[in-house]
Amino acid sequence: MKTLLDGLNEAQRTAVMAPLGPVLILAGPGSGKTRVLTTRVAYLMQEMNVDPWHILAVTFTNKAAKEMRHRVESLLGDQPRGLTMGTFHATCVRILRRETDNLQYYDRDFVIFDSSDQLQVVKQALKVLNLDDKKFPPNKMLNGISNAKNELITPAMYAASNYISEITRRVYSEYQLLLQSNNAMDFDDLLMNAVLLFEERPDILGKYQKRYEHILVDEFQDTNTTQYTLIKMLAARHENLFVVGDSDQSIYKWRGADFRNIQRFREQYPEAQLILLEQNYRSTQIILDAAKAVIRPNLNRVHKELFTVRQGGVPIVVREAYNEHEEAETILDSVESLMVEGYSGGDVAIMYRTNAQSRVLEETFLRAGMPYRLVGATAFYRRREVKDIIAYLRLVHNPADAVSFNRILNVPPRGIGAKTRQGLLDWAGNQYWQPAGALIRMATDPEVQHPFSGRALNALSRFGNMLSAWINLRDKVAVSDLLDVILEQTSYRDYLDDGTTEGEDRWENVMEFRGAAGEEADISLSAFLEQVALVSEADNLEETPNATTLLTLHAAKGLEFPIVFLTGLEDGLLPHSRSLDDGEELAEERRLLYVGITRAKDRVYLSHAFRRTFYGDSSVSVPSRFLNDIPQELTEGGSPSIRRRQSKKRISSWPGSSSGRQESSRRSTSANQYSEWSRPSSERSSGKPSAKSRDLDGDTLDETVRRPPGKPQFRSGLQVRHSRFGEGTVIESKLTGNDEEVTVAFPSSGIKRLAASFAGLEIIE
């Protein structure tokens, strides 16, 4: 008892010990909401003698679920048996799998379709309905479908008010039929079908209501209507509903999340206890004040008076860079200064609104040899080769999965072209067979009548036999063994091996995937596929020591870092251009910035660029309107106009540049003019070896910048030496801006494209 509540503040204690019934916790950033949630779970068990079997705790991400599990375990000493703790989706899948006998259109082996599978199904639906996918873009349709499902609107309920929504209704309807015939559900279905099942079958609902006496929900502001309804239904019997949220951190409106569910909760449970967690344990007062100033203009907020014991703090640094390259360089310089101060690169996070912005940052860090980790780059499970392999496994598991079937029918190429494919689909359709089933019958049963002959027949039979053999093998061997057989028989490696490093990388990804299958020795194919569908690899993102984290603002939610750089604070980027004409969306952009600022413990750097390149061409940007909301006494870097003037001054000092030859700006600026920005300046001026060594020495630098265009230093065939890659041969060299881009083949590291001014290439005879 004492240990459970130890170290909790007044409000947190009140929350943990709140009497049964509905409880709403409004938790500011850094106020220890996860702690409250986990302690409450432990409290229920330890102090209220609740059997863990009767507790359901839901989160949005696997990561959050894992964290909670971990913390409950450390509070109690061991893992409570029977406790249900997981994401909304995982919880629903568990229920649906258990109840497959009661599902009308699905059997036990149903699979989960991800967004690319969904897109294929939408395209197929459009085809079936004879609709033009130019006029009705599949992803727009999919969006409409997803929105409907988030709102718990079935095709039958879908009210069409205009032409486009009528089309959406039809596509939605067809789409659902196709999913059912594939024995597949999309992510939204997992939630919606659970609710629909409960609506149709009060007896089944009753079973779960009885079981889940206590329900706890994390990030409640992110629930959509379907999730809200699910929770409400499950809690209807006991009404022990403990929800934690912060509407100021609602940043997933575009995914159907509706923070007004918090308001709805208050209305529907008027007796609910309301507890505010206002003490922030993370940030300095200055950071918190800046965050509050940013969020204040949003309307209809439940006022929270956030405070922290970390009085004072370092002022927020606001600065303007000439362009995105300089922005990145400046950040890099600051990170290096911070390292001199004793911070580690791993204490730093750099956040941005759009993924595209990560590129320049990456390049800059890469060139400097500074370690970084990129959160949420192209998801592993979404890579083509990995998806192929998953499609094989999914098809073996669920031969009704026509999407996977179509994906791999001729991958690797096995001589089944478009004509043969269509023939197969038509023939199978006429027999009311699924394509994979038809193929297997054709290949294994000589009695079956079919329209194929010659080469087509040969190719189809070969594949049909393989598929049939895999299905027979399915329950007899481990997933990894099954995978090996498939890879072997399809010669998948040869298919990927096109002699490029990319091909090798792809094969490595396949092997990594195989490794994941091998790790779980006894996992069934079904469980493995489910895990692959519902668990993103971001959940097991390993901690790279000392690496600076690069991530989107969305990805940053729930994390904290001593140092946070927020980049691209420009109108059109943050707030994003697509949100400028909509008050609600603008408010969400504001919350996004709020989330970003509140991730920081010690220091925040806000930067914007004078020019930024979008889709190839560069244009002048306006500093984010949100910057005006941060009181100047909290910042360092002067008013916007002062920053702009300084920025202009620096630009005019550039050698022969008025229009921003960005390419050359990086080095020429990093070491000198900007030192005033790097904090603290004393340490900056003392110099730092690593910063120096990265730079070329002064002479070379000047030469690079001043060299008139049109005279490359390098030409094809030249032998060069690079400090890291060793000796190599120049393949080509071309001038870009004021720099020279040299493509070099290194026997040891492959082909690299290098900027001459940074690479420090040495010409050897």
Add this chain to the structure above:
DNA sequence: GGATCTCATGTTTTT
């Protein structure tokens, strides 16, 4: 049937 090219497209993306 497979490779190559062109053209449209581009916010965020917990599951």
Add this chain to the structure above:
DNA sequence: CATGAGATCC
């Protein structure tokens, strides 16, 4: 600019 899907060519 950079990517990917679809059309077109061989």
